[in-house]
Amino acid sequence: MKKMLSLFILAICIVTVSGTAFAWPPQIEGKPDVFSVGELRGYFVWHDADGFHVRTTTRGGEHRFSGEIRTDGWFVGVDGNRLEGTDRYKISPRQHTIKFDFDTQGGQDGIDFRIRGGERVKFELYIDGHQIHAHNIYIGDRGLHPAQGEFTLCR
Numbered sequence: 001m002k003k004m005l006s007l008f009i010l011a012i013c014i015v016t017v018s019g020t021a022f023a024w025p026p027q028i029e030g031k032p033d034v035f036s037v038g039e040l041r042g043y044f045v046w047h048d049a050d051g052f053h054v055r056t057t058t059r060g061g062e063h064r065f066s067g068e069i070r071t072d073g074w075f076v077g078v079d080g081n082r083l084e085g086t087d088r089y090k091i092s093p094r095q096h097t098i099k100f101d102f103d104t105q106g107g108q109d110g111i112d113f114r115i116r117g118g119e120r121v122k123f124e125l126y127i128d129g130h131q132i133h134a135h136n137i138y139i140g141d142r143g144l145h146p147a148q149g150e151f152t153l154c155r
Contacts, residue, residue, distance in 0.1 A: 024155055030141030037108045042136035043125050044143075047153075051077060051114035052121065054100075062105035067125040069098045069111075073118020081110035122152040 028047045035044045037057050043065070044055040056065040069075075074095040080087070087109050089100040102109035115121060123146075125132050131149035139146065139153075 024153070026140075027142070027144060028140040028153055032138040032143040033141055034138055034143045038106045040136075040138075041127075042138060043132065044138045045123065046140055051112060053081075053110060053112050054123075055081070055108050055110035056102055056104045057108045058104050058106060060106050062103055063127050064101065064103055064129070065109065065125075065127055066101040066129075067099070067123065069100075069113075069124075070122045071096055071115050071118040072120050073115045075113050076116050078111065078113040081112055082108055083110075119155045120152055122150070124150045 024047045028045070030048060031046050031053070032044045034040060035055065035057075038059060039057070041058045041063065042056070044053075044057070046053050054069070056063075075091055075098055076095070078089070078091055078098060080089055083089075083102065085103065087102045089098055089111055091098050098111065098113065100111055125137060126149070127136070134145045134148050134151075137146055137149065137151075138144070
């Protein structure tokens with residue numbers, strides 16, 4: 001009986017620890033409150049129950065948003081959002097990298113994805129061929145800014 005109780009407690013501890021070890025940090029959860037199509041120019045990145053979301057929008061003028069997203073896991077369920085014309089994305093054959101290129105003018109473009117098995121996702125974000133300034137990147141519901149246009153989010 002003691003052995004069964006010990007195994008049960010051990011199993012609960014493992015499940016509890018593994019559940020939190022595989023969760024993304026709360027700072028990246030939820031769509032940025034400042035996200036409003038056509039109001040700001042930049043990238044908006046967040047995570048929720050459906051996975052990761054990356055959106056671009058501008059204040060009228062057309063801008064080219066491009067970049068690369070990498071993970072130590074695999075990208076699954078990758079889907080474009082409001083892509084048109086020459087907007088495109090490509091997933092590497094081993095599903096570790098997504099490259100994208102969007103022309104955004106006043107509206108929004110984006111990509112949605114989930115990550116299976118990985119602990120990190122790295123973003124390299126550009127606008128008009130130059131690394132975007134961190135103040136134009138908004139992460140999670142509070143719209144936090146990374147240190148630079150290349151940043152990594154970890155579980």
